[in-house]
Amino acid sequence: MKPDLFEAPDYYNLDELLTDEHKLVRTAAREWVKRDVSPIIEDYAQKAEFPTQIIKGLAEIGAFGPYIPHEYGGAGLDQISYGLIMQEIERGDSGVRSTASVQSSLVMYPIWKYGNEEQRLKYLPKLASGEWMGCFGLTEPDHGSNPGGMVTNFKDMGDHYLLNGAKMWISNAPFAQVAVVWAKNEEGRIHGLIVERGMEGFSTPETHNKWSLRASATGELIFDNVKVPKENLLPNKSGLGAPLGCLDSARFGIAWGAIGAAMDCYDTALRYSKERMQFGKPIGQFQLQQKKLAEMITEITKAQLLAWKLGVMRNNGTATSAQISMAKRNNVDMAINIAREARQMLGGMGISGEYSIMRHSMNLESVITYEGTHDIHLLITGMDVTGLNAFK
Ligand code: TGC
Ligand code: FAD
Numbered sequence: 001m002k003p004d005l006f007e008a009p010d011y012y013n014l015d016e017l018l019t020d021e022h023k024l025v026r027t028a029a030r031e032w033v034k035r036d037v038s039p040i041i042e043d044y045a046q047k048a049e050f051p052t053q054i055i056k057g058l059a060e061i062g063a064f065g066p067y068i069p070h071e072y073g074g075a076g077l078d079q080i081s082y083g084l085i086m087q088e089i090e091r092g093d094s095g096v097r098s099t100a101s102v103q104s105s106l107v108m109y110p111i112w113k114y115g116n117e118e119q120r121l122k123y124l125p126k127l128a129s130g131e132w133m134g135c136f137g138l139t140e141p142d143h144g145s146n147p148g149g150m151v152t153n154f155k156d157m158g159d160h161y162l163l164n165g166a167k168m169w170i171s172n173a174p175f176a177q178v179a180v181v182w183a184k185n186e187e188g189r190i191h192g193l194i195v196e197r198g199m200e201g202f203s204t205p206e207t208h209n210k211w212s213l214r215a216s217a218t219g220e221l222i223f224d225n226v227k228v229p230k231e232n233l234l235p236n237k238s239g240l241g242a243p244l245g246c247l248d249s250a251r252f253g254i255a256w257g258a259i260g261a262a263m264d265c266y267d268t269a270l271r272y273s274k275e276r277m278q279f280g281k282p283i284g285q286f287q288l289q290q291k292k293l294a295e296m297i298t299e300i301t302k303a304q305l306l307a308w309k310l311g312v313m314r315n316n317g318t319a320t321s322a323q324i325s326m327a328k329r330n331n332v333d334m335a336i337n338i339a340r341e342a343r344q345m346l347g348g349m350g351i352s353g354e355y356s357i358m359r360h361s362m363n364l365e366s367v368i369t370y371e372g373t374h375d376i377h378l379l380i381t382g383m384d385v386t387g388l389n390a391f392k
Pocket of ligand 2: 139172213218370
């Protein structure tokens with residue numbers, strides 16, 4: 001892969017909206033991505049392998065639980081810092097950002113918010129340091145967009161719970177020590193359970209043949225009469241709103257992350273347009289190529305504003321789930337369109353692993369699907385503005 005010469009676009013001087021701490025956090029993440037991710041990521045994507053050696057670095061830049069309080073090992077940062085870290089990591093690769101999103105928003109967040117103090121102290125510091133990695137099991141083979149229909153279930157056996165069922169498309173599953181799993185009790189109420197690798201009857205087969213998010217490990221979670229200790233139930237929230245609350249946090253991170261992927265594609269295409277000569281001119285001098293670049297920087301700038309304002313609302317606790325949903329949908333859609341246009345600007349080189357664009361483009365096909373598909377998010381906004389529910 002070519003050397004990483006990334007320069008972040010900031011067309012509206014949005015840096016003025018950031019604090020010194022935001023900029024420091026972003027610089028640390030950006031430098032780490034340049035040093036430890038960019039040089040190796042294309043190789044790992046080609047091999048369809050997650051580079052486990054970067055786990056320590058992810059922990060060091062605060063990517064595991066950025067907003068979890070210090071007392072539990074987190075970085076104690078605000079939501080905009082969390083967003084900026086996700087942006088920088090996804091600038092390197094969406095699959096690496098997935099690993100960090102899952103660990104932070106889908107594993108640490110529910111343990112922090114829905115767990116008891118013993119659970120927080122047992123799991124969060126080890127997850128923050130990367131000593132343990134986690135995964136989040138909501139999606140099932142027959143229940144993706146409609147997680148409320150899940151069939152994974154647990155029975156109260158007196159001194160333990162007996163868990164049965166299966167989850168699929170689970171990021172980090174093949175190497176996670178800890179899984180936060182959503183299952184129904186005998187009354188059909190959804191609860192979160194912490195399942196640990198090594199429990200009898202629990203297996204995590206890896207999913208192969210992915211053309212997208214190849215540097216992220218994806219797998220199934222299979223529960224065959226798994227005895228889960230009673231103290232592993234998350235006691236403080238139940239019902240579908242519990243897993244969906246975690247998704248709010250992860251979708252917020254994705255709204256920022258997608259900007260990173262888009263910025264990388266734009267920056268690569270802009271640089272290429274000044275260097276690549278055709279018809280005796282740099283291709284950036286042709287109006288059609290300028291139109292592409294002009295539209296890209298416009299859309300990136302709009303997405304940056306959306307993410308920043310959402311970060312302010314997350315910081316003061318006023319962001320609604322529907323507002324988060326809109327930003328996830330808009331920003332991922334923006335990024336996937338920019339990746340497609342940027343790829344065309346590089347001509348044949350656009351499909352080569354010499355550049356990051358094709359990898360981003362393929363990755364974003366997962367990002368536009370997971371954490372709620374584009375269509376599901378359109379329907380969430382539709383429901384919010386009309387008051388009419390398309391899902392019922
Ligand atoms: P509905 O009846 O609307 O809601 C059930 C209960 O949940 C509450 N609720 C929420 N709470 C918190 N945050 C949200 N975003 C919430 N949305 C809804 C709601 O108020 C209600 O509470 P209560 O107290 O009245 O019971 O549920 P529904 O069954 O009609 O479904 C609605 C729908 C379709 C929007 C929802 O299920 C949905 O979002 N589906 C998409 C599924 C999804 O996003 N799956 C993601 C799996 S995890 C993943 O993809 C990780 S990728 C990780 C990576 O690698 O980065
Ligand atoms: P389906 O729900 O079957 O949807 C198929 C199509 O139907 C979509 O286009 C959808 O928009 C459309 N559709 C569905 N319902 C409606 C409707 N009511 N109206 C209109 N259109 C509709 N899940 C986890 O729990 N944990 C993870 O860590 C995780 N990681 C993932 C990693 C990857 C790489 C991928 C690809 C997925 C991951 N997922 C994870 C699962 C992801 O959240 C689901 O794939 C996603 O929610 C969609 O579910 P589905 O694939 O079953 O599609």
